[in-house]
Amino acid sequence: MTTLVFGHKSPDTDSTGSPIVWAWYLNEVKGIPAKPVLLGEPNTEALFMLDKWNLDKPEILTALEADTKVVIVDTNNPAELPANINEADITGIIDHHRLVAGLETRGPIEINIQPLACTATIMFKMIGKDWAQAPRGVKAAALSCILSDTLEFRSPTTTQEDRAIAEDIARDLGVDISEYAAEMFAAKSDVSSFSEAELLRMDSKEFDLDGTNLRVSVLETTSPAPLLERKDALMAEMPKVAEADGAAQVLLFIVDILKEEATLLVPNDMVKHIAEQSFGAEVSGDTVVLPGVMSRKKQIIPNLKM
Amino acid sequence: MTTLVFGHKSPDTDSTGSPIVWAWYLNEVKGIPAKPVLLGEPNTEALFMLDKWNLDKPEILTALEADTKVVIVDTNNPAELPANINEADITGIIDHHRLVAGLETRGPIEINIQPLACTATIMFKMIGKDWAQAPRGVKAAALSCILSDTLEFRSPTTTQEDRAIAEDIARDLGVDISEYAAEMFAAKSDVSSFSEAELLRMDSKEFDLDGTNLRVSVLETTSPAPLLERKDALMAEMPKVAEADGAAQVLLFIVDILKEEATLLVPNDMVKHIAEQSFGAEVSGDTVVLPGVMSRKKQIIPNLKM
Numbered sequence: 001m002t003t004l005v006f007g008h009k010s011p012d013t014d015s016t017g018s019p020i021v022w023a024w025y026l027n028e029v030k031g032i033p034a035k036p037v038l039l040g041e042p043n044t045e046a047l048f049m050l051d052k053w054n055l056d057k058p059e060i061l062t063a064l065e066a067d068t069k070v071v072i073v074d075t076n077n078p079a080e081l082p083a084n085i086n087e088a089d090i091t092g093i094i095d096h097h098r099l100v101a102g103l104e105t106r107g108p109i110e111i112n113i114q115p116l117a118c119t120a121t122i123m124f125k126m127i128g129k130d131w132a133q134a135p136r137g138v139k140a141a142a143l144s145c146i147l148s149d150t151l152e153f154r155s156p157t158t159t160q161e162d163r164a165i166a167e168d169i170a171r172d173l174g175v176d177i178s179e180y181a182a183e184m185f186a187a188k189s190d191v192s193s194f195s196e197a198e199l200l201r202m203d204s205k206e207f208d209l210d211g212t213n214l215r216v217s218v219l220e221t222t223s224p225a226p227l228l229e230r231k232d233a234l235m236a237e238m239p240k241v242a243e244a245d246g247a248a249q250v251l252l253f254i255v256d257i258l259k260e261e262a263t264l265l266v267p268n269d270m271v272k273h274i275a276e277q278s279f280g281a282e283v284s285g286d287t288v289v290l291p292g293v294m295s296r297k298k299q300i301i302p303n304l305k306m
Numbered sequence: 307m308t309t310l311v312f313g314h315k316s317p318d319t320d321s322t323g324s325p326i327v328w329a330w331y332l333n334e335v336k337g338i339p340a341k342p343v344l345l346g347e348p349n350t351e352a353l354f355m356l357d358k359w360n361l362d363k364p365e366i367l368t369a370l371e372a373d374t375k376v377v378i379v380d381t382n383n384p385a386e387l388p389a390n391i392n393e394a395d396i397t398g399i400i401d402h403h404r405l406v407a408g409l410e411t412r413g414p415i416e417i418n419i420q421p422l423a424c425t426a427t428i429m430f431k432m433i434g435k436d437w438a439q440a441p442r443g444v445k446a447a448a449l450s451c452i453l454s455d456t457l458e459f460r461s462p463t464t465t466q467e468d469r470a471i472a473e474d475i476a477r478d479l480g481v482d483i484s485e486y487a488a489e490m491f492a493a494k495s496d497v498s499s500f501s502e503a504e505l506l507r508m509d510s511k512e513f514d515l516d517g518t519n520l521r522v523s524v525l526e527t528t529s530p531a532p533l534l535e536r537k538d539a540l541m542a543e544m545p546k547v548a549e550a551d552g553a554a555q556v557l558l559f560i561v562d563i564l565k566e567e568a569t570l571l572v573p574n575d576m577v578k579h580i581a582e583q584s585f586g587a588e589v590s591g592d593t594v595v596l597p598g599v600m601s602r603k604k605q606i607i608p609n610l611k612m
Contacts, residue, residue: 090405098411099396105405107608111419297414 003034003091006061007074007119008081010201011038013148013184016046017141018073018119020055022094024138025123026071029130034071036062039082043202048187049144053137064088074119078102079206094122097297117157120145124165136173143169144184151257152181153222156298182222185257189221196230198239200250205296209274209304215247216304218296220255224263227254231287235267255294262293262300277305309340309375309397312367313425314386317344318509319454319490323351323447324379324425326361328400330444331429332377335436340377343367345388348507354493359443370394380425384408385512400428403603424462426451430471442479449475450490455534456526457526457563458487462604488528491563495527502536504542506556515580515610521553522610524602526561530569533560537593541573561600568599568606583611 005023007015019036025296026034031126036058044048050057064070064082071092077100078085086104093103093111097117103110120142124131131139146166150158153166170177191199204217219227227234236248249270253262264279266272267284275281278300281288311329313321325342342364348356353366356363370376370388377398383406384391392410399417402425411417411574420428426448430437437445452472456464476483496504510523525533533540545555555576559568570585572578572592581587584606587594596597600603 093405096414098413098415099399099409099417101407101410103405104407107404108402108419108421108603109404110421111405111413111417113417115414115416302413 001034001069003032003069003071004037004061004064005071005073006039006065008074008077009179010202011040011042011046013043013046013049014119014145015039016042016058017145017148018050018094018123019058020141021120021123021138021145022071022073024134025130026129028133029127035059039080043188044190045147045184045188048184049141052183053140053144055137055141056216066124071101073123074114076100076103094119094126094258095154116159117162118146118149121159121162121165124169125161137170139173143170143173143175143180146207147177147184148188149182150154151255151294152177152185154257154260155295157295173242185220185222190224191219191221192226196233197241199227199230200237200241200252203276204250205301206215206245206247207301207304210306212249212306213247214304215242215245215250215302216296217252218255218262218300219252220257220294222257224254224256228263228287231265233284235265238267252298253290253293253296253300257294260294262290264288264290268295270302274304274306278303307339307375309338309372309377310343310367310370311340311377311379312343312345313378314383315345315381315420316341316508316510317346317348317352319349319352319355320425321345321380322348322364323355323451323454324400325364325428326447327429327433327440327444327451328377328379330440331433331436334439335433341365345386349494351454351490351494354490355447358489359446359450361443361447362511367437378409378513379429382406382409382419400425400432402428404603422465423461423468424455427465427468427471430475431467433442445475445479446481449479449481449486453483453487454494457561457600458483458491460563460566461601463601491526491528495529497525497527502539503547505533505536505540506547506558507542507551510556511607512551512553513607516612518555518612519553520610521548521551521556522602522606523556523558524561524568524606525558526600528562528563530560530562534569534593537571540607541571541592544571544573559599559602559606566598566600568596570594570596580610580612584609 005019023034023036026032038058038060064085068088069091070088076095090105091206095113096116108116153163207214207216242250252265255262272283275288279290311325329340329342332338344364344366372393374394375397376394379400382401396411401419402422459469513522514522548556558571561568578589581589581594585596
């Protein structure tokens with residue numbers, strides 16, 4: 001039976017690239033038949049990575065059959081996985097997010113969660129000396145994941161290990177990190193083809209704030225202007241997305257990767273209040289700039305207050 | 307703030323020794339103030355280990371204060387931990403059991419779960435070259451954990467890694483494994499001072515079998531005779547323990563470490579039926595011998611059927 005390796009829904013670069021890395025390792029090093037799959041259409045940065053390195057786009061999983069062997073990467077949150085995930089035979093979990101209650105395994109399996117910026121960094125460490133035999137595309141996928149999740153080492157989630165491993169892989173591949181990251185971020189910033197609803201759900205996590213269910217959405221970009229030009233349309237769409245997804249409110253943070261700041265859209269008094277309480281911001285209009293804020297995990301979620 | 311390191315309730319040797327190993331590592335190698343604690347009185351084998359190696363008996367934790375930093379070892383099951391465990395600040399989990407839904411962490415932390423026989427084996431691997439500087443008592447605690455959990459390599463949970471690491475530590479300490487394991491198992495087998503209710507709860511895990519809550523208890527011993535002499539009293543106590551603990555039935559397996567077999571007590575038709583369905587046993591009296599059965603995790607739980 002083939003083991004399916006997948007990350008979270010709304011796949012970003014890490015949830016697209018890490019399954020490719022791990023499926024290679026299972027197939028070629030461990031001799032376990034495996035294939036990477038996706039839980040949805042990857043974002044534009046992930047598509048750029050696949051194209052750039054001639055990697056096959058993994059199949060999109062439409063239904064998960066019970067008892068399928070799976071390895072879950074880049075999440076351990078059932079809300080970001082197929083609804084019947086606990087009917088699968090989970091054989092491994094590799095992740096870098098906080099543990100949330102939900103997944104169950106049939107027996108003891110290998111679970112490796114580490115407070116690093118990127119799943120691929122953990123995989124690199126787990127693969128050890130066998131990494132040398134990885135093909136260029138696999139190595140490039142891992143590099144892409146680390147550059148994406150660390151925003152080229154700008155995010156405060158970045159650790160020495162993430163950086164050292166990315167630099168090591170880049171050297172091995174002969175890739176100029178700054179040039180390649182700029183290409184990746186340009187691809188991620190090209191969101192002209194997406195509707196407002198798609199943008200609000202593109203990189204979004206649910207968060208319960210004292211009983212209020214929030215959808216905390218982040219758009220990382222090197223060119224915030226085209227997004228900010230659409231702010232009225234984005235704010236008009238928020239109540240519809242919130243209602244459809246069972247949330248009280250969508251918070252949209254537009255992260256400017258180069259200026260290292262986030263702009264939060266402020267459609268109403270609730271968000272204004274959250275911005276003031278959480279970030280000590282003074283809000284006058286319908287946007288507020290939060291200097292230095294780049295990471296949902298490290299800077300946004302831990303500070304959210306009502 | 308001191309980090310508390312603890313294993314599961316009803317501490318066995320692994321849940322007593324592994325916290326000692328990890329607290330040493332945090333204190334002396336990582337520079338993080340830490341101390342091992344227990345969630346109850348350790349069993350007679352664990353007490354023997356402490357006495358034999360002049361290790362201080364860890365304090366028994368009576369209440370877990372909210373926000374305390376904790377590292378959880380040898381379990382990830384909230385049912386085996388303080389009721390308010392998710393109010394603590396969990397900073398690490400090291401375990402070798404199946405993942406069950408329940409624990410939540412505040413941020414991404416290091417979680418290392420591996421399908422090995424013993425928590426101490428995983429710690430030995432995590433500690434790496436710093437292991438050399440561990441004091442004799444810490445090394446002996448790890449050796450004791452591995453010999454206990456593998457029943458001196460007889461249990462089918464034993465992996466090559468568990469065995470190789472235990473042999474490595476024994477060589478380093480100049481300990482004869484067979485002699486030492488015999489002393490440990492003799493200590494574990496001395497259960498004369500315990501009441502029937504205490505024996506039924508001594509090494510017991512809850513298991514939901516198709517909606518029926520069972521208490522699956524195991525007593526590992528080198529001298530089953532004194533236990534089997536008490537079988538009528540043990541069976542008489544089962545309904546009381548089951549009722550008090552909200553279980554439909556207690557299953558008691560007396561594991562003969564040396565003969566490598568288990569004797570299941572059969573107090574009623576329900577257990578008779580379970581024994582026949584689960585192990586293909588032919589049951590005539592109030593006990594049934596199950597040849598080769600030594601591991602709840604590998605051989606009992608996965609086979610239980612109604």
